[in-house]
Amino acid sequence: MSNLTSARVSQQRLWDRHESLARIGATPGGGVNRQALSKEDIAACRQLIDWGNTIGLQASRDEAGNIFLRLEGTDSLAAPVISGSHLDSQPTGGKYDGAYGVLAALEACQAIVESGVRPVRPIEVVAWMNEEGSRFAPGMMGASVFGGARSLDQITSIRDPQGISVGDALRDAQQAMADIPQRDLGRPTFAYVEAHIEQGPLLEREHKAIGVVSGIQGKRTFMVNIEGEASHAGTSLRSERRDALLAAMRIIQALTIHIHDEHDVVKFTIGRFDVTPNAPSVVPSRVRFSIDLRHPDSNVLASLGDAIAGICETHAAPCHVQVDELSSAMSLEFPQDMRQRIRDAADLLDITRMEILSAAGHDARYLHPICPSAMLFIPCHEGITHNESESITAADAAAGARVLTEVIMSLAGS
Amino acid sequence: MSNLTSARVSQQRLWDRHESLARIGATPGGGVNRQALSKEDIAACRQLIDWGNTIGLQASRDEAGNIFLRLEGTDSLAAPVISGSHLDSQPTGGKYDGAYGVLAALEACQAIVESGVRPVRPIEVVAWMNEEGSRFAPGMMGASVFGGARSLDQITSIRDPQGISVGDALRDAQQAMADIPQRDLGRPTFAYVEAHIEQGPLLEREHKAIGVVSGIQGKRTFMVNIEGEASHAGTSLRSERRDALLAAMRIIQALTIHIHDEHDVVKFTIGRFDVTPNAPSVVPSRVRFSIDLRHPDSNVLASLGDAIAGICETHAAPCHVQVDELSSAMSLEFPQDMRQRIRDAADLLDITRMEILSAAGHDARYLHPICPSAMLFIPCHEGITHNESESITAADAAAGARVLTEVIMSLAGS
CATH class of the missing domain: 3.30.70.360 (Alpha-Beta Plaits)
Known part of the structure; x- marks a missing residue:
């Protein structure tokens, strides 16, 4: 085994966790229905917390329903490196959209723990509340409140088609997680890195394993x-x-x-x-x-x-x-030095890469204004996503998690 | 008081019953939401049965969810005269669509009972199941099964948007009415007369109190x-x-x-x-x-x-x-001799009338093939219907009930 921390990434474990998670809210068509703050979404967060516990990560939640798992650094007062994505899905969503970024960050932490290296900065795995925006529009709610673009008050009165408000749903979720310590909203953050499936066909077409995301295309949403x-x-x-x-x-x-x-x-x-x-x-x-x-x-x-x-x-x-x-x-561009860390990690691991613009919105949009942020993509078969037949390969998933591990370690220091 | 049976029709009682019934499934906008076989629809049937009990009408129900209240005739073996309509409504429906025809028939029976006249033929007030077809499509379900145009099997597998089948909903309704005797589906019927609000603006525009319905326009429904x-x-x-x-x-x-x-x-x-x-x-x-x-x-x-x-x-x-x-x-025409009975009754009572084609479908469509059938309309303000602001006047309601009473008595004999 190589002496790189990322050599401890387990393709099998990472894949098995995707399969386990996909059972929560599984749909007959082979996808998942795990809409924000539903009991399936809460169950998925529970499963994540349980996995974190087994490797010594400390769970906490904030008032916006975001879930954090912290791997302590040797300097516990230093601002953490955060990595993750979301566990909620579209009503007929796929198994990897969001889940991959959370599980890859968890896998990175487990690889770091198992390698025996102690990072200087704390590392936090995050599952942001309501990225999809299908039950409660707009999406990226938890990340936007964490990043300060929206206040908690702005989101709590939003209602789903059944008339349930975000405020009510958050209260129910918090009751279901009463045993998990609550932390203050927001926090100084050293850097944010999010792994995600591409949700487009380019990486697969170009036979590249890693997309170094240059930025996110702009998006405006309306209700008529x-x-x-x-x-x-x-x-x-x-x-x-x-x-x-x-x-x-x-x-x-x-x-x-x-x-x-x-x-x-x-x-x-x-x-x-x-x-x-x-x-x-x-x-x-x-x-x-x-x-x-x-x-x-x-x-x-x-x-x-x-x-x-x-x-x-x-x-x-x-x-x-x-x-x-x-x-x-509006459209945004991630900082070059963060993108360089992804290129360097891919090159170190001899994994193919290309630059790519994110056509989809992601939680990283709302971290970008408050800390150096970056994203890496892995291929997604035929670009099919927001669809029950969304699919990726275990090898691509593992390659992405290895790159992510090296990027996180380069930021956290050792 | 005139010695006509219809002189016993009480405008106040008829109006009060409309107000009482409208409290069941009342909507904030002043209408009703009493969709077929919902608990509100069942509660409305219960209320009808209670009113029938107070004047000695015997309640029964059939397997298609239709509710009957029987006023016995001196010849109890004779085929009955049936009159009524439906108690179910659109999701944001008005207080009079359907309810009027049922309450007018009940009022006719009460007038007959109070007048001391004994009809030769039995008279039955009916509330047909699911005329509206909004929860379970298509509509006029109960009447079509009674008339033999559809079989019970054809309707029971139809599901509402929540996935509940007509069969399941019928079972629940029947359990809720376990104390009401069940009768066989269908029955020889001597004649059918249905009173209804016009659901169009013509009577009001022409200042006529009664519409003698010539027929019903054809209708085809599709699902794409x-x-x-x-x-x-x-x-x-x-x-x-x-x-x-x-x-x-x-x-x-x-x-x-x-x-x-x-x-x-x-x-x-x-x-x-x-x-x-x-x-x-x-x-x-x-x-x-x-x-x-x-x-x-x-x-x-x-x-x-x-x-x-x-x-x-x-x-x-x-x-x-x-x-x-x-x-x-397809479009249908009611028999001339039935329409003549309505004209004669209106003339006898000195109530204005005009011929009118029904643009809307009605339960009478499915009685027409099995017995002489007819319909009479009363005015409906500005033709507004399938709308919470649907409105009629108490005087028009009473005039229609008086004509209906005379038509029923002319058919039942005394």
Whole structure:
């Protein structure tokens, strides 16, 4: 065995933990449904804490529902190196999105513990609360509160489709984890490194094992509320109807035309669409739909996003429309010296690598403003993600965890 | 007091019963949510049975969940005259749709009892199960099983959006009513008369108190299932997406154009629209939407309806689409001699009347094939219905109940 710390990374153990975790909230289609603060999400955090305990990591949680496992450093007062991602999933999500980054960080800590090396700085594995934003929109909630971009008050009143608020769900989660010590929100952080599956096809196509993430493309999210009037499907005249669904169709068609981009760079998605009263023989009185808009060029993103409200208003008649912007994040670039640490670790381990822009948003977005941050990607088969058939290989998972281990050790010092 | 039986109809009592019933499943917006076989629907049936008990009507229920209250005739072996409607509602329905026809029939029976007249034929008040079809589609379930157009087996496997089947819900309802005797499904029926609010603006506009319903316009209902593929809103290329929501938009636009009718006679409604997984940052993998298509001319209805599947298939790519027809009912005309009884009763009572086509479907559709059937309408403010603000006047309600009483007595004999 090499005398590098990362030589202690166990491909089998890392893979087995993915399989164990995927049983929590497993779906018939082979994926997971572990939405933020659900009992499945809490059970997954419990499992993580149990694994941490077996190697001596001390668990804590903060008021935003983030979970931390701390490996003590020789200088316990030094700001920690944090690494992790999230354990929540989309309703029909895959087994690796988020989970990989948390388990790779746990594996890195276990490799460090087993190697007998004592890091100078403490190392903390983190599972951020609600990255996905599917149950409670917007996503990256826990990381954004930790990073200070949102206050706890801003998120607690947000409700899921069943009317349960983030505040209520956090209280339930905290009761279920009453035995885990609570820590203050936020903290000085020395550096943050997040491993994640690529969620795109580039690494696989280019036969590279590691993506050194240059930055994250910008994203703006909106909620469009259309108010019409309920009426009887058999009696009300078309000319007198105020059909919220047909207004939504016209609006979406106009948005699609406006946002169309022949180079296929812009990402425009309507993922959530709720109709009221949603009954076959009633003309819809209300439609509420989400818009997810992304573009790597912050200027293009700004101009496309700024046009949305006007387009909705132009095409809403005879209904009323209101457009709320839920989140707005411009494109960002990770610092070169952090990216260099990933390149160096990959080269040291003779693992292939390439630079890559993250098209998806990640928790790292909200750490970037408060500490030097970086991300590394591993390949994801055919780029299929947010889908039950998401898949990765055990070898790629282990290679990513080895690189991560070396990066963490280079930051923590020994 | 006139010596007509209908003189015993009490406007106040009839109105009070509407108010009492509207408390069961009351919504904040002033309407009711009493979906088929819900606990609210069952509670409304209970209330009806209690009222029937106080005037000596004997309650029974059949396997399809229909509830009957029988006023015995001097010839107890004669086929009964049945009158009623339904107590279930849309999710945000009004207080009078359906409830009026049941309470008017109950009021007619009470007037007959209090007048001391003994009808020759038994008279039965009925509350048909699931007329609305909002929780379990299609509607008019109980009446269609009673009339033999559908079998019990055909309806029991239908599920609501929560996955509960009609069979399960019927079992629960029957347990809750274990003390009410069960009767065989179907029965020889001498005649059926249904009173209902118009659900359109014509009677009010023409200042007529009674609509003598000439027939019911035809209706076909469909469910369209579009299968695409879930993918990540931030990473998947537009050109590679199989977005079920955008396919639904294209299909609906094409259907709207095809079905457009400059004379505004055709009724085309997409009332239910469900997206999977319905998460803001996931490209929709599946959309399921309803189509409600009506036209008074059966030939036009047939040709428009027959074109739907082809249009869906033409515009679904790159998704797959499947179109299922849930129900198909051509336009029908009620027999002239039944309509004449309503005209005669209105004239006898000096109540204004006009002929009217029912644009909405009603339970009477399924009684029409098995016995002489008829319907009478009362005005409904501005034609607003399937809406919490649906409204009628107490005077119109009472006038309709008086006409109904005379029609029932003319059929039952004395």
